[in-house]
Amino acid sequence: MNIPKNGLRHRMSKVWDKIYESDSAFFGDEPSHFATLCLREMKTNNVKKLLELGAGQGRDSIFFASNGIQVAALDYSNAGIEIILNKTKKEKKGLQVNSKTFDIRNALPFPNNYFDAVYSHMFLNMKFSQDELNFIISEIRRVLKDGGFNFFSVRNNHDNFYRKGMEIEKGIYDINGFEIRFFTEKDIQDLLGGHFQLLWIKEMSEDPVTLYLICYKKNL
Template sequence: MDKNILNQQSQHWETNFSNKPEMFGLDHSYSAEKTLSVLKENNLSNIVELGAGLGRDTIFFGKNSINVTALDYSKKGISIIDKKINDQNLNSSIRTLKFDVRKKLPFKDNSIEACYSHMLYCMALTNLELINLNNEVKRILKPGGLNIYTVRNTEDGDFKKGAHRGEDLYEIDGFIIHFFSKDKINSLLDGFENLFIEKFDEGKFPRKLYLVCNKKI
C-alpha cells in the first residue's frame, strides 16, 4: 500500500470541489433523511458531521432544528458550506471546521450526542485508520450516543474495478474508495451495539450502500 497515493486524495477532492461545486447535487441524501428520523425518535438535536463535503446534508439538518458541527478536510468544501450557511441564515445552528479525521477529534470525552457521516468511512482510509477513527468517535460520544454512517458495499458495481490500492481500496476515476462487507462493519463494533444495517442505492449508477446505526455501550 502506497500511503503517498492515499494522501494525494486531499488535493484531488480540493480540485473537484473547486471545479464542481455541486458535484453531489443540491438535494440532501436518503441517509440524512433517515438519520433525522432516528435523531428525532431519540430526542437528539446536536450532532457532529464528519466529512461534510459540500454540505447538502449539513444544510438539511440545520433547516430541521439540528445543531451541527461540520468537519471536512477540504478548505474549498468548508468555504462552500459557509456560503450556504450565510445565504440561508443558518449561522445559529451550524458551525464548520476544517479538519482531518485521521487526527484526534477536537472534542472532549463523552461530550457528543451523535455522529453522522455519509461515505466518509469509505474514503481513502486504511483498516487501521478506520479503527482509530471509530475509536475516536466512541471516545467523544456520550454513553448511549449514536454513530450513524454510510459506506459503499461489496455488492457495488465498482468493487474490484480500477486500480487496487491495498486492502479493500480501489481507485476509480481518480477517487479511492474503501468498500465494506458486513464483516468489516462488524469489526468496528468494539464498544458499540449495532441497532440496524440498511441497504440502499444512491445516484444513477447506482452506488450500493449500507446505512449503519451503532449505539455506544
C-alpha cells in the same frame, strides 16, 4: 494521538478542492436519502448536538441544522468548508453549523461525551488504513455521549465497482483515480467491535453505487 499527514492524503484533498471549486453543488443541493432517514431517528431520540465527518459541501449538515440540530461539520477540503461557510451565511434562519477544515486522522477537537450523534455519508470509504479506521472509530466513541448514535453509510461488496480497477490494499480499489474501500457486513462488525450495539443496517442501491446504511448505539 497525532498521525502525520502524507503526500497521498494532501493530493486527494487538492482533488476534492478542484471538484468543489468547479461546482458548488457537486452532490446536489438536496439532502441525501440517508440524511432524511437518519433525521427521523434523530428526532425520535432527541438528538441536539451532531458531528458530521466528511461534510463535503454541507448539503446534509445544513439539512440537519435547518431542522434544529446544532452541527459541527468537518472536512479536509478547504474548498468544501468555504462553501459551507458561504451557504450558512446566506441563510436567514441562523443555522447552527460550525464548520472546520480538519484531517480526521488526528484526534477530534472535541471533549469526551460531547455529541448526541455522529454522522458520515460514504466517508469511511476513503483510503484509510485499518489502523486509521480503528483510530477513527475510537475517536467517534470518545466524543459520543453514553447511548449516543453513530450513523454512517459505506459502499459495500455488492457495489458494481467492487473488485474493479486495481486492488491497492485489501478491500481498497483504484476506481478512476479514486481509492475506495468497500465493506462487507463482517468488515463492519469487526470494525465496531464490542463498543457499539447495532440498531439497524439497510442496503440501498443507486446505480452504480450500493450502500449499507447503518446505525449503531454507543454501549453504556
